[in-house]
Amino acid sequence: MKPVIAIVGRANVGKSALFNRLTGEKLSIVEDLPGTTRDRIFADTTLDQHEVTLIDTGGLDPLPVSTIDTKIRNQIEAAITEADIIIFLVDSRSGILPTDFKIAVMLRKSDKPIILAASKVDNTQQELQIHDFYQLGLGTPLPVSAQHGRGIVALVEKIESLIPENQIEPASSDSRLKLAIVGRPNAGKSMLLNTIIGNERAIVDSIAGTTRDAIDTNFQYNDQNILLIDTAGIRHKGHRSIGIEYYSLIRSLRAISRCDIALLVIDAAESVTAQDIHIAGYIREAYKGLIIVVNKWDLVVGQKPAVFERMVKERIKFISHAPVLFVSSKERTGIDKIIPEAMKIWLERQKQFPDGVIDKLIKGTFEEHAPPRKGLRRLKIIRAYQDGINPPSFSFLVNDPELVHFSYKRYLENRLRHTFGFSGTALQLKFKKAWIGKPSTKRLKRSKQGNR
Numbered sequence: 001m002k003p004v005i006a007i008v009g010r011a012n013v014g015k016s017a018l019f020n021r022l023t024g025e026k027l028s029i030v031e032d033l034p035g036t037t038r039d040r041i042f043a044d045t046t047l048d049q050h051e052v053t054l055i056d057t058g059g060l061d062p063l064p065v066s067t068i069d070t071k072i073r074n075q076i077e078a079a080i081t082e083a084d085i086i087i088f089l090v091d092s093r094s095g096i097l098p099t100d101f102k103i104a105v106m107l108r109k110s111d112k113p114i115i116l117a118a119s120k121v122d123n124t125q126q127e128l129q130i131h132d133f134y135q136l137g138l139g140t141p142l143p144v145s146a147q148h149g150r151g152i153v154a155l156v157e158k159i160e161s162l163i164p165e166n167q168i169e170p171a172s173s174d175s176r177l178k179l180a181i182v183g184r185p186n187a188g189k190s191m192l193l194n195t196i197i198g199n200e201r202a203i204v205d206s207i208a209g210t211t212r213d214a215i216d217t218n219f220q221y222n223d224q225n226i227l228l229i230d231t232a233g234i235r236h237k238g239h240r241s242i243g244i245e246y247y248s249l250i251r252s253l254r255a256i257s258r259c260d261i262a263l264l265v266i267d268a269a270e271s272v273t274a275q276d277i278h279i280a281g282y283i284r285e286a287y288k289g290l291i292i293v294v295n296k297w298d299l300v301v302g303q304k305p306a307v308f309e310r311m312v313k314e315r316i317k318f319i320s321h322a323p324v325l326f327v328s329s330k331e332r333t334g335i336d337k338i339i340p341e342a343m344k345i346w347l348e349r350q351k352q353f354p355d356g357v358i359d360k361l362i363k364g365t366f367e368e369h370a371p372p373r374k375g376l377r378r379l380k381i382i383r384a385y386q387d388g389i390n391p392p393s394f395s396f397l398v399n400d401p402e403l404v405h406f407s408y409k410r411y412l413e414n415r416l417r418h419t420f421g422f423s424g425t426a427l428q429l430k431f432k433k434a435w436i437g438k439p440s441t442k443r444l445k446r447s448k449q450g451n452r
Helices: 015-023 067-082 098-109 131-136 152-161 189-197 244-258 274-285 305-315 335-348 355-368 406-420 441-451
Strands: 004-008 041-046 051-056 085-091 114-119 177-183 215-221 224-230 261-267 289-295 324-326 381-388 393-398 428-433
Touching: 004 015, 004 067, 015 041, 015 051, 015 085, 015 114, 015 152, 051 244, 085 098, 085 131, 085 152, 098 131, 114 131, 114 152, 177 189, 177 244, 177 274, 177 335, 189 215, 189 224, 189 261, 189 335, 224 335, 244 274, 261 274, 261 335, 274 289, 289 305, 289 335, 305 324, 324 335, 355 381, 355 406, 406 428
Parallel strands: 004 051, 004 085, 085 114, 177 224, 177 261, 261 289, 289 324, 393 428
Antiparallel strands: 041 051, 215 224, 381 393
């Protein structure tokens, strides 16, 4: 498994800003208000050499006084339990506070590698003011500034020095199709697994959360070897409780990370919930294939599948490419469609097109509909090509990646889908800055020397 790195600390010390800096994306809500981050946020990211799972947490109060504080504390305790390395973030501007001492005691009991980092250190003068944090007994504090990128390289190097070799995930040579069955507790995931493989591999019970860990099952479908991963249910944040079930969330997200295609099981009787949308978001962010499996369809009376499917896609707008299947694990209806549909998506994820074909399509699309200017500047696409499969990945060399609006990115993705298919799978679009203009004499000289 990828090493899990948890960022913990009291409220408003800059955890979300550091999370965004390390992931390179604005995944956390960042506001100058204590307690903005209420739920853990997860992201798979590559630091320097290693892929890791990064966890952002809410502000930690060792003596919570409100229900929400207690829930945040429970989330952080779960993150600490599952983490391989913990970044304890303190605030250089406010200095050391009693809460920091209490958190330090809690972290020392975890017996995990801990990196003490002092945030908001924007200059050398502020760096001289962090020595008080030695009193926490967690070693030398690392000065960092998420806003300006100061100290981030040193922090990454420290993280990587603490990753044991046996925890580094090797490049997978597994050619099996890997399906993860995910969804809220009691949506019928384990019964669905048993029905697919034809025997009781997983324990099925009416109590929500019977499955505690991910369960791997190998089975053969025609000539294809398939790995099915059944996961513990992902509870809504307001219904999680401290304990083994609570810790299973990270394992469930790891299962999504491991799979090629996720089967998102929705309880037909409960329709689409906010948590279903949340889980679908995890799947999309991981660039996985997706099948929406509407289970317990036998319990729905007077509802047409087409109407229900339209409602699903209206509520989960960002997965319009995903097929929706209606099944009943109990009645064993519709189950025979799942694996064939997964095989179709698997083939879609293997599609590869020549660079020239992609470049011609994207440049033609750009000429038909160029994005509006940003001030005096306008986006230019210099070159486009496909640089990977499973997931299908595309690179766009542009004059300035900051000029790419999310709506135009979606427009380009839709054109790729309209032309080439890619039904059921997420696409990864990467916008990179292209070097434009005539190379200098020195640049040409270096280029020639490098080719010798």
